[in-house]
Amino acid sequence: MTDSSNPGPLIHVHDLCKHFRSFRRREGLLGSIQNLFIREYRTVAAVDRVSFSIEQGESVGYIGPNGAGKSTTIKMLTGILVPSSGDIRINGYVPHRQRREYVKTIGVVFGQRTQLWWDIAVIESFKLLRRIYGVSQRDFDARMERFNEVLNIGDYLYTPVRKLSLGERMRCDLAAALLHNPPLLFLDEPTIGLDVVAKDRIRRFLHAVNRDFRTTILLTTHDLDDIEELCRRIMIIDHGRVLYDGPLDRLKEQLLRTKQVKFVLKDAAHAARVAGFDRDGLELERVDEMTFRIRFDRHRVATSDLIRQILSAVDVRDLLIEDEPIEEIIKRIYAGEASLELSAK
Amino acid sequence: MGALIDALAPYAEFSRVGFVNILAFRLRYFTGIVTYSLNVTIYYFIWTAVYHNGQSIAGYNMSQMITYTCVGWIIRSFYSNTIDQEMAYEVIDGKIAMDLIKPVSVPWMWISRAMGESAFRLGLLTLPAALVITLVFPMQAPASRQDFGLFLLSTLGSFFLMAAIGFLIGTCAIPLKSILALVRAKQWLIELLSGLLLPMSFFPKPVAVAMAWLPFEHIAYTPLQIYLGKLDRAGALRALGAEWIWVVALLVLAHLWWNRSLRRLSIQGG
Numbered sequence: 001m002t003d004s005s006n007p008g009p010l011i012h013v014h015d016l017c018k019h020f021r022s023f024r025r026r027e028g029l030l031g032s033i034q035n036l037f038i039r040e041y042r043t044v045a046a047v048d049r050v051s052f053s054i055e056q057g058e059s060v061g062y063i064g065p066n067g068a069g070k071s072t073t074i075k076m077l078t079g080i081l082v083p084s085s086g087d088i089r090i091n092g093y094v095p096h097r098q099r100r101e102y103v104k105t106i107g108v109v110f111g112q113r114t115q116l117w118w119d120i121a122v123i124e125s126f127k128l129l130r131r132i133y134g135v136s137q138r139d140f141d142a143r144m145e146r147f148n149e150v151l152n153i154g155d156y157l158y159t160p161v162r163k164l165s166l167g168e169r170m171r172c173d174l175a176a177a178l179l180h181n182p183p184l185l186f187l188d189e190p191t192i193g194l195d196v197v198a199k200d201r202i203r204r205f206l207h208a209v210n211r212d213f214r215t216t217i218l219l220t221t222h223d224l225d226d227i228e229e230l231c232r233r234i235m236i237i238d239h240g241r242v243l244y245d246g247p248l249d250r251l252k253e254q255l256l257r258t259k260q261v262k263f264v265l266k267d268a269a270h271a272a273r274v275a276g277f278d279r280d281g282l283e284l285e286r287v288d289e290m291t292f293r294i295r296f297d298r299h300r301v302a303t304s305d306l307i308r309q310i311l312s313a314v315d316v317r318d319l320l321i322e323d324e325p326i327e328e329i330i331k332r333i334y335a336g337e338a339s340l341e342l343s344a345k
Numbered sequence: 346m347g348a349l350i351d352a353l354a355p356y357a358e359f360s361r362v363g364f365v366n367i368l369a370f371r372l373r374y375f376t377g378i379v380t381y382s383l384n385v386t387i388y389y390f391i392w393t394a395v396y397h398n399g400q401s402i403a404g405y406n407m408s409q410m411i412t413y414t415c416v417g418w419i420i421r422s423f424y425s426n427t428i429d430q431e432m433a434y435e436v437i438d439g440k441i442a443m444d445l446i447k448p449v450s451v452p453w454m455w456i457s458r459a460m461g462e463s464a465f466r467l468g469l470l471t472l473p474a475a476l477v478i479t480l481v482f483p484m485q486a487p488a489s490r491q492d493f494g495l496f497l498l499s500t501l502g503s504f505f506l507m508a509a510i511g512f513l514i515g516t517c518a519i520p521l522k523s524i525l526a527l528v529r530a531k532q533w534l535i536e537l538l539s540g541l542l543l544p545m546s547f548f549p550k551p552v553a554v555a556m557a558w559l560p561f562e563h564i565a566y567t568p569l570q571i572y573l574g575k576l577d578r579a580g581a582l583r584a585l586g587a588e589w590i591w592v593v594a595l596l597v598l599a600h601l602w603w604n605r606s607l608r609r610l611s612i613q614g615g
Contacts, residue, residue: 020611075612080445082608096607100448108446115443120365131358132447134351 009053010184010216011077016086018047018072018240046072048240049086056183057214059206061231061248063221065334069240070220074188077218078108091184104133107177111189114173116161122172123157126179133180140179147175150205167198174205178215185209187219191226203229224326236333243333248326255329259303260295260322262287266315273313282306290317355449356457363461374469381422381474388414388542389482403546404575412485413569415478417541420568423471424503426459429528432515437522439612452596452603455515456508463504488574495581499568502588506564509595510535516599519606540566560595563588 024040026032047069054060064070075081076088079095079102088095093102108115116125130140148154151171156164164172170190177185187206191199207230209215221227227234227248234251236244244251265271274292278284283295296306303321310316367374389411396407405413432455435441444451478484487493514531518524536542538561545553545566556562567584570576576584 071612075442078446080442080612081610099445100450103446104448106446110442113440113443115446117362117366119370120362124362124365128355128358128362132355132449134354 010056010058010091011052011054011218012087012089013053013077014051014087016047016050016073016076016088017045017084018069018076018081019043019045019084045240047076047083050237050240050242052235052242052245054216054218056216057210058233059210059217059219059231061219061221061227061234062237063224063227063234063330064237068238070237071188073237074186074218074220078106078186079103104180105182105184107180107182107185109170109173109177109185109187109190111170111187111192114161114169115176116169116172118162119160121158121160122153122164125161125172126157126176129176129179135180139181143179143181144175147178150208151175151201167194170194170198170202174202178209181213182215183213184216185218187217187221189221190219191221191223199223199225206230224330228326236330238334252323252326252329255332256324257297257299258295258324258328259298260293260324261303261306261310261319262291262293262322263310263314263319264317265290265292266317270314276313277310356453359449359454359457360461360464363458364465365461366458367462367465377422377466377470378474381418381470382477385415385418385478385482388418403544405544405546408483408485409573411482412573413544415482415484416572417565417569419471419475419478420500420503421541421565422474423463423467424500424507424564426462426504426508426511428455428459428508428511429514429524429531431455432512433518433524433528436515436518441519441610442612452512452599455512456505459508459511460504485573487572491578492571492574492581495585496568496572499563499571499585499588502585502592503564503568505592506560506588506595507535509592509599510560512599513595513602516603516606520609535561535564538562539564540569544569560588560591563591 021041021043024042026034026040050069050073062070062073072081076083077090077095079099082096090102091105093105095102116122117128126140126144129135130137135143151174153168153171153175156168156172161169161172174190185206190206191202194202203226206217206219210217210230217230219226219230232247232249234244234246234248235242236251265274268290271286271289274284274286277292277294281296281300285293285295287293294306294310307319307321310319392407392410392414395402396410399407401407402410432441435444444454447454487496510531514524514527517527521527538556538559540562541564545556545562548556563584567588571581571584
């Protein structure tokens with residue numbers, strides 16, 4: 001993937017920490033009065049010794065439960081927050097120290113906010129951004145045309161941002177973040193709150209940007225479909241620490257525990273014979289009159305053996321083998337059940 | 346020169362957005378007109394009552410005092426800004442993050458935006474108000490043409506003083522989170538200490554002397570004294586010089602305070 005002239009990773013993060021000091025409120029009337037004079041502070045590590053590197057052209061998913069430290073990391077990477085300790089080097093810049101130079105080389109989308117000016121027409125915001133980033137009129141026109149082709153934003157360029165739907169606004173925000181054609185794009189929950197069609201449109205756009213311009217993408221999300229469609233590599237963070245960093249496929253390979261076989265009988269009379277599969281190591285479930293589902297541990301039961309047994313026991317009209325959904329794997333990691341398996345990698 | 350224009354272009358654009366933005370709020374514009382007319386009217390009646398025996402007070406006769414009040418409110422409509430309030434909201438809802446991802450100086454971004462708003466108000470509030478007030482109230486003309494020129498320079502300085510102070514207070518939202526009480530207190534204090542409500546010569550001597558060492562009286566008192574010709578040429582230039590030195594000092598202070606506060610920034614929500 002990388003050629004020999006590559007000077008090293010685009011993003012280099014080493015031992016990054018961010019501590020927040022939070023004020024602990026005491027309860028009750030007496031406590032409130034005490035709060036006025038004596039304050040008790042508690043230090044919370046939102047990001048705790050995080051290290052990773054990202055190469056140019058990669059597309060990385062950064063996931064974790066609420067409050068895991070994803071957004072805080074992104075805000076340090078984008079130069080908004082100053083790290084408590086640790087090093088960040090991105091494209092030769094230290095983000096918070098060289099903020100004004102650095103942010104010219106990145107695009108940022110925060111799904112929960114907009115970088116467009118709320119009360120003025122979208123096009124006014126774009127014109128302002130063109131000036132801020134010093135984009136030539138020709139490049140500006142060419143890019144707007146392209147954005148319009150893929151994102152269809154032409155219809156509401158003259159509408160104030162506050163009157164746009166979430167999906168429309170998000171498309172405009174994406175265009176705004178890419179107006180200066182940055183080599184690096186940070187997305188913090190870019191598909192939050194969007195409907196299926198809008199999500200799909202945004203994913204396809206991001207995919208094209210990553211493919212056509214080799215734009216490096218780092219995105220946080222709670223929607224694992226975003227990850228499956230956009231990222232080959234994922235990082236999982238919880239309690240401020242990285243739990244997993246590697247290919248999505250390897251995570252599946254390592255943590256995929258169960259598989260399931262779903263089948264539909266040809267003949268209802270065979271239903272009684274299926275009961276034989278309700279044995280140790282298999283988990284049988286009847287979905288409806290003709291349909292059954294067997295869940296099993298793929299390390300203990302070979303899929304081929306099980307299929308053979310099913311086919312020889314009953315007449316099957318349709319049969320489907322499914323992996324455990326990625327959501328289930330992630331859920332186990334968040335719940336702490338899978339951490340041991342990971343640390344043994 | 347070309348590089349300078351390129352560097353300033355975004356800020357000109359911020360001013361333009363400030364200008365366009367204020368157009369989005371027609372109601373605020375109309376209530377502004379009503380508020381200013383009411384204030385001038387109220388102070389007109391107060392001063393006519395105070396001066397009803399015809400003597401001059403602290404060096405001001407009634408006609409000067411009414412001119413002082415009218416011109417004071419007219420220029421206030423130009424130099425004031427809402428930087429501190431807007432920053433307070435941006436810090437509270439975390440929008441400040443979106444300013445930081447742009448390759449611009451955040452202090453100058455806010456000041457440019459306020460400039461656009463002031464330019465808007467100058468055209469659509471200050472000048473019409475000046476016209477109406479001169480027609481309705483017995484106002485004196487400026488002492489001389491030169492004085493009027495210096496008065497305009499001083500009023501421009503007032504804008505920058507208010508912008509720097511607004512930004513300083515607004516930045517306090519980063520460590521303090523909720524500063525709306527502070528914003529309100531500042532507003533009343535500035536009204537009083539700038540000399541808008543009362544000329545500084547009305548204050549007890551020690552207070553007036555102390556105030557001369559602070560930047561606030563340059564906001565209203567300095568331009569108004571120059572307008573009325575209360576200062577000789579040397580005095581006017583000295584006051585104007587002191588005002589612009591304060592402008593530079595407060596702008597530097599605003600930048601330092603901002604850079605320092607950034608280290609303590611935490612973004613709420615999301």
